[in-house]
Amino acid sequence: xxxxxxxxxxxxxxxxxxxxxxxxxxxxxxxxxxxxxxxxxxxxxxxxxxxxxxxxxxxxxxxxxxxxxxxxxxxxxxxxxxxxxxxxxxxxxxxxxxxxxxxxxxxxxxxxxxxxxxxxxxxxxxxxxxxxxxxxxxxxxxxxxxxxxxxxxxxxxxxxxxxxxxxxxxxxxxxxxxxxxxxxxxxxxxxxxxxxxxxxxxxxxxxxxxxxxxxxxxxxxxxxxxxxxxxxxxxxxxxxxxxxxxxxxxxxxxxxxxxxxxxxxxxxxxxxxxxxxxxxxxxxxxxxxxxxxxxxxxxxxxxxxxxxxxxxxxxxxxxxxxxxxxxxxxxxxxxxxxxxxxxxxxxxxxxxxxxxxxxxxxxxxxxxxxxxxx
Numbered sequence: 001x002x003x004x005x006x007x008x009x010x011x012x013x014x015x016x017x018x019x020x021x022x023x024x025x026x027x028x029x030x031x032x033x034x035x036x037x038x039x040x041x042x043x044x045x046x047x048x049x050x051x052x053x054x055x056x057x058x059x060x061x062x063x064x065x066x067x068x069x070x071x072x073x074x075x076x077x078x079x080x081x082x083x084x085x086x087x088x089x090x091x092x093x094x095x096x097x098x099x100x101x102x103x104x105x106x107x108x109x110x111x112x113x114x115x116x117x118x119x120x121x122x123x124x125x126x127x128x129x130x131x132x133x134x135x136x137x138x139x140x141x142x143x144x145x146x147x148x149x150x151x152x153x154x155x156x157x158x159x160x161x162x163x164x165x166x167x168x169x170x171x172x173x174x175x176x177x178x179x180x181x182x183x184x185x186x187x188x189x190x191x192x193x194x195x196x197x198x199x200x201x202x203x204x205x206x207x208x209x210x211x212x213x214x215x216x217x218x219x220x221x222x223x224x225x226x227x228x229x230x231x232x233x234x235x236x237x238x239x240x241x242x243x244x245x246x247x248x249x250x251x252x253x254x255x256x257x258x259x260x261x262x263x264x265x266x267x268x269x270x271x272x273x274x275x276x277x278x279x280x281x282x283x284x285x286x287x288x289x290x291x292x293x294x295x296x297x298x299x300x301x302x303x304x305x306x307x308x309x310x311x312x313x314x315x316x317x318x319x320x321x322x323x324x325x326x327x328x329x330x331x332x333x334x335x336x337x338x339x340x341x342x343x344x345x346x347x348x349x350x351x352x353x354x355x356x357x358x359x360x361x362x363x364x365x366x367x368x369x370x371x372x373x374x
Contacts, residue, residue: 026044027047030134031132031133031134032045032048032050032051032134032135033046033049033132033133034046034049034085034132035119035128035129035131036085036089036128036129036130036131037128038089038126038128039060040060040085040086040089041058041059042057043058043128049133051135052112053102054108067080067102068102069100072101073099083114083116084098084114084131085129087116088116088117088126088129088131089126089128092118092120092126093116094118095114095115095116096115097113097114098115099111099113099114100113109137110135110137111135111136111137112134112136112137113133113134115133116130116131154343154347157343157347161340161347162272165230165272165275168229168230169229169235171230172226172231173226175226179222183215183219186215187216190212190215191212194208194212224249227249231245233245234274234275235271238269239277239278239301240262240263240301242278243260243262243278243281246281247281247285247299256285256288256294256297257296257297258285258296258297258298258299259297259298259299260299261298261301261302262299263302269308273348276341276344276348276350277308277365277367280344280345280363280365281299281310283337283338283340284312285297286337288312288314288316288361291316291319292317294314294315294316294360296315298311298314299312300312303369306369306370307367307368307369308367308368308369309365310365310366311364311365312362312363313363314361315359316360317358318356318359318360318361319356324354328354338354345365348367349367350368351364351365352364
């Protein structure tokens, strides 16, 4: 054997070892890998590709005649020329992880991520394509189940919030119509006793006066509590009247000046939306009072581009960005309230965002509207 023959034999052995190694690697890859020639005929495939499709059909015409597939996002059938492999061969395009639902050749339905890359020779001519398929059926089914659970959970949350609001209404009505009325009657009875107070000792007259003041204070406290739970104005006159009333009371109780920038009037909103927006105002102003150390607060309500926009802003110390992120995720006592507001708005198709700097914090709410006259 000559030196030339020996070198040629060694080169052939190295090539065979490289091919064997490539085959081992290809067989170990969990994703389906297919190599096509320039005419679209399959010249190489791995076991994963056969598992996904249940078979590998080399001939392009026979393969596309039997292939059934639909774009995952739209449900439209995938035409032969739309496959990534065909676009790679015809136009040199690269396709990455396109979602396709397929019916394998044994009838099984699967969801795959389809990628295709053209193969070019030294002169840059397209001589084939590599196709990679990843079976993500289980992942997509798990995502669908998770989304269904999330939808169910949102429905339960909406029901819980409705129950809470109805409970607030009933308690507020009971406080206003029973306890407040009973205290009013008690005050009237005590007032009648003052007509004969000259028969009482000085100590008893003082006690009677204290009892009347106590009844009067209890009436005022119960009335305020009743209105805070659910202001009658919210049902009777709408959101604007309720917000004006609450802002005035909040300013008086907290010492924080509240500036209102609201339309003079606009059409009534659906009850659940008005209730939600009022709760957002309540929660935001309470947080300003507890945490912001701001001398002022500003409430702005407007109809912009067919949607309702609301902002509650302060000029307080602000909230660090990392804390804002945690609060938006519902962490901490303050975060629970913010998460509740976001969930209420999400159920109505709305959004809630918080922007905070060292100059203050702004809570922004946006809700789409489909109401005439707004």
